[in-house]
Amino acid sequence: MIDFFTRTVVWLRQRSFFQATQRTLVMLMPIAVLGSYFQLLFDLVFSPNGLIYNIFGLDKILSDHLWYAGSFVSRGMVQVTFGVFGVYATYFMARYTARIYRRDSTMAGMAAVLVILFCSYASSSGRDSRMPFTASLLQVDGVFIALIIGYCVGQVFHLLGKRYVLVKRENVKWIRHRAWASVLPMVVSLILGIILGVIIYELQLKMLNSASFNEIVSRMQTTNNLAEGMLLSAVITLLGWLGIGYPLRSMSGTINNAYTAENLTYALHHGNSWNVPYKFLGSSLINNYGTMGGTSIVLAIIVVLLLRQKNHEIEALALLSLLPVAFSSTLGFAVGMPLILNPLFILPILVLPLINMLLAACAISLHILPVSVYPILKGTPGILIPFFGTNGDWVALVFPIILLVLDACLLLPIIKIGEKIEPRLNPEQEGAINAQK
Structure with missing residues (x-):
């Protein structure tokens, strides 16, 4: 039984989706750990119903300026780590997927970011003009959709992109060649992303909130x-x-x-x-x-x-x-x-x-x-x-x-x-x- 379970896990981990997912999440570990510490700080100290805030009566100890400054910093760092975690995840997911098949990983990552941002915009369009992007698709709690989008874009580059050859020193001519070589998979990725965004907008789908x-x-x-x-x-x-x-x-x-x-x-x-x-x-x-x-x-x-x-x-x-x-x-x-x-x-x-x-x-x-x-x-x-x-x-x-x-x-x-x-x-x-x- 244990051998069967081990073989099954090994087989799954060798599939491209799980390979790219594991590499993406491990790469994002510093961002996630940083976010968890600031989330901890905000919940314990700078939240009125926080444990340390209430035990030590910080409303009487800390000045208003210091408390608001701490709340601003901790809440802001949570937003730039966990609040837009999906952007980081979809970028690296597309990169590692494309890299598995020896395609241009950087261009794949850029295309994936454009797709998820457009889908996020489509999900929020017409609801609140002050918030052009819906948070649910970009937050860490919705990272599954970000990983799926990144993987699909990486597969588009796998199927339509040209084989990428790594060079030690890239000059302007080589970078321009890379950009033109990635036009087709990038355009196809954006078209598919636009179609998905239109479907989300027309059906007013609530995506993972x-x-x-x-x-x-x-x-x-x-x-x-x-x-x-x-x-x-x-x-x-x-x-x-x-x-x-x-x-x-x-x-x-x-x-x-x-x-x-x-x-x-x-x-x-x-x-x-x-x-x-x-x-x-x-x-x-x-x-x-x-x-x-x-x-x-x-x-x-x-x-x-x-x-x-x-x-x-x-x-x-x-x-x-x-x-x-x-x-x-x-x-x-x-x-x-x-x-x-x-x-x-x-x-x-x-x-x-x-x-x-x-x-x-x-x-x-x-x-x-x-x-x-x-x-x-x-x-x-x-x-x-x-x-x-x-x-x-x-x-x-x-x-x-x-x-x-x-x-x-x-x-x-x-x-x-x-x-x-x-x-x-x-x-x-x-x-x-x-x-x-």
Whole structure:
């Protein structure tokens, strides 16, 4: 079984789409890690409902000028990293796809950027003249569409472009030759992009924004049926693995609806949350125990990698990402590892949250664990979300730690398989890297 799984992952990773995707995301790792730190800073310090902001009363300590300056810088850096992440992703995806087939990768990347920007413009045209581009196609939570656009443009260059020969010193004449040689695939890419943009505009398609998944998210938040909640959880985590993070992101933090309000009212009246009317609300289970605010699987992977210490570069990434991941800012590691669209991690990303939710539901039904009903401050560490959500119940502090240990143990075989896969994918480059070390 393990050999079959390993062979399947190797075969998938050797396909051009997954090759280009993995290379693109690893290349964008510095941008993603930088964005995760500024996201952490904004959520914890410069947000009125942030954890550190409220614990230390920063509204009384920091001057208005300093607070607004910090908020401006952190929010701005999040926008130029995660806010336009799709532009970077589609550029490098087209580049690496074209490079696989020895085509002009730079021109392919430029064409892909034009296509995604036009599609983004078409998606927002006529809605708000102050915002010429819709954010949903460009943000990190919609990176799947950016990768698809980049891959398609790269394939156009593969089919219609001329073979590219690398020269050490490019003069003006050679660059002009490159530009003319790429005219046909670039024009075809733009025509296809315009057609796609017109379809988006005419049909007023909502491309990968939060509204597109309202039905799934709303049902997940309000269902008290454990089986339905687990099914919807699998759908949401699968979308997250694909690079469509809007549903999963909307499940983090405090959820306000009639059901959560009724649970909170009961807890306030009775002084505890043991017998609230809705014990198995999907929003509570997935955010508190399934994903622990998004950190569950990521933090478990980091723990395993740091204990294994097999790859110094991966270990450095794990150490660099540990702080933001601990405070629920996971995108830096998810991109840099990468976890997104990595066939190796699809099973744990789907299955482990379900195991966590099922164990939590059993503990709640057996009256071992109270229900999380209280609001959570922004930036609260994922492993502490159940503790604060139950108003400081100590069982709710120990239980997520047990789940984290269990997740790490279940992930260990997957990490070992990953260590065997990498040398089989690129034996020549692996040898060169080892020689440099």
